[in-house]
Amino acid sequence: MKFGGTSVANIERIRNVARHVKRERDAGAEIAVVVSAMSGKTNELVAWCAEAAPLYDPAEYDAIVASGELVTAGLLAIILKDSGIPARSWQGWQIPILTDDAHGVARIAGIDSAGLLAGFSRGEVAVVAGFQGLHQPTNRVTTLGRGGSDTSAVALAAAIKADRCDIYTDVDGVYTTDPRIVPKARRLEKVAFEEMLEMASLGAKVLQVRSVELAMMRKVKTYVRSSFDDPLKPNPGTLICDEEDIVEQQIVTGIAYSTDEAQITLRRVADKPGVAAAIFVPLAEANINVDMIIQVVSDDTTTTDITFTVPSAEFLRAKTILEERRGAIGYSSLQGAEDVVKVSAIGVGMRSHAGVAAKAFKALAEKGINIRAITTSEIKFSVLIDAAYTELAVRTLHSLYGLDAAA
């Protein structure tokens, strides 16, 4: 069981978490519960680091921000014990959850499950501080990146060979799209690992991308469900599982959108070998993730226009890097746009159906929505459009692929 920041935001909510734990335990389960920091706490700690020094030491950052989860783990253990359920908290280094030394974005290297299993045999619920691990031989605390508690939970579930991993959050499952934009969005009963991975990568915030990769790789049956349900009458949530386990396969399973995009266009770039490298190698070296590259031959045939997207947070840095290299690259002008959004349709059914994306391009054109860029892969396609058309585009595609709930 994993509970995120809003589910443990105060003592009353942690008591509610204890009720969920009690229900599962009463049903005979041995349980490890992974908890995040109380909502807002991690942001507070991150802000202090940034105030202390803009380029803070990442190992110290980890030592600081990992402390929030220690508090919730201890509080949940206190409440469980107080209600008669044997329990103890586990800090990342106590288990230990071993990671590499990539502070701030560490990857789990191994988990020693012996201590937790011994606890189970004593009837104890293991309450685990999420988001964190330990690097050896430095003996220092690491963290797994924002949303890392999801990954803690899936990795623990794999390590203790759990029957299931329930990710409790503030929504009751994975939806066909964001219900705030499309009231007709439906909760999915099941979604394939590959689809969930694309959805998480393309803007759906329900799970950390890495946790889905890990669940897929280690075949962990993962449920997304709500901590705000009545603990005695919980909804089943959404099961993330192998494609083969989904009987009624849709062509498109969900529509995601991401506002975290910015577009850069370089006009009249000399159309000669090596020019792509001149643009993209410096961006890669600066750790800027480039997406959706398109190249259009311009009026005169010796130059081309190159358009691509970068995360909004990296927009200014990317612009600066390219402007500094204007001479080396050779372009006439650089145009940027931040008011763009990437809308994506995801479904493993696309593998066996042709023309899925083409249908979308036509539908969007009919609504007067201009497509700035397109990318496709085996099980998804994305279009970059003006941000003003986000809702219209998402609703159009949601209807187009038959995802609307019956009225």
Next chain:
Amino acid sequence: MKFGGTSVANIERIRNVARHVKRERDAGAEIAVVVSAMSGKTNELVAWCAEAAPLYDPAEYDAIVASGELVTAGLLAIILKDSGIPARSWQGWQIPILTDDAHGVARIAGIDSAGLLAGFSRGEVAVVAGFQGLHQPTNRVTTLGRGGSDTSAVALAAAIKADRCDIYTDVDGVYTTDPRIVPKARRLEKVAFEEMLEMASLGAKVLQVRSVELAMMRKVKTYVRSSFDDPLKPNPGTLICDEEDIVEQQIVTGIAYSTDEAQITLRRVADKPGVAAAIFVPLAEANINVDMIIQVVSDDTTTTDITFTVPSAEFLRAKTILEERRGAIGYSSLQGAEDVVKVSAIGVGMRSHAGVAAKAFKALAEKGINIRAITTSEIKFSVLIDAAYTELAVRTLHSLYGLDAAA
């Protein structure tokens, strides 16, 4: 160097701490800095524990409340590194600082100084999270009690064989008495370990009692000084040292007072063997600390009145215990008073001077102050009086023993 909660209350103050560290490092010192949690943070964590369950699990309490120091240790390390000083934070379990398993009031059993010393040889400042340790073989976090960071600092100083241990606080040293009550109070240049121990026990809040015991036992030269001084022009503070190192010995060194007292009187207790045990054994078993016991023969010679003090926080519990045992003890009535204060005079010079206390009784009587109880030891005496007379009594004794600063 040790900095308490008010000295690290926010990032700006932690920057100021870094300036003190830099000054000492520039002067050639190898430094371990012990830090407390930002002021208010420990109280917040304790309040959450109490809200979670009145009888919270003490091991979980420790895991929770020890987290505050991790934050300040990381932040100070970030700021030191940012200003070009090699540094790293150390959590209690990383060093480790080993303790017994008395959660909430653990005692340090041993410190492995190898990691810190290796850091010194690389030029690193060790920033140590105070107040906490690790118990083995349980591998669980322990805490040393309120004010425990003082003890962390003294124990570390002993372990690394430091030349000195500087306790930075919000006052610039140890005073002859509380300057808020006696404006003529003077900062002491030196104070003997034994005197400091009595002062801390009798109400002076400047240092945790256990830290003074440890400094005395391990002969750690300890200074109390201010973190709010200009880091480039610091005042020397007060040295706590062996009695022999103090040349100009006063008879009385300081006047302390404690409002944390409550008085209980049992009237007409049968004057027979075993009655004292009937009263005080149950209190001891309930971990209630009894002080200042006096026994007065009452009008009829077969019974006596017994008066004693307990900490205010334990007053109601003590009363309940005694009322439940009224039959077994045999007394006519129980009277309690919470508006009392214990005023004490401390000085190693009392050992060689007779009549020091008698002088005080006379002076207090002349001011019309009624003494409810008296205790004396080799180097101090205490009187219990009505709380309303606190300031008058403290000022009277401060003048009486020549402690007032020259005008």
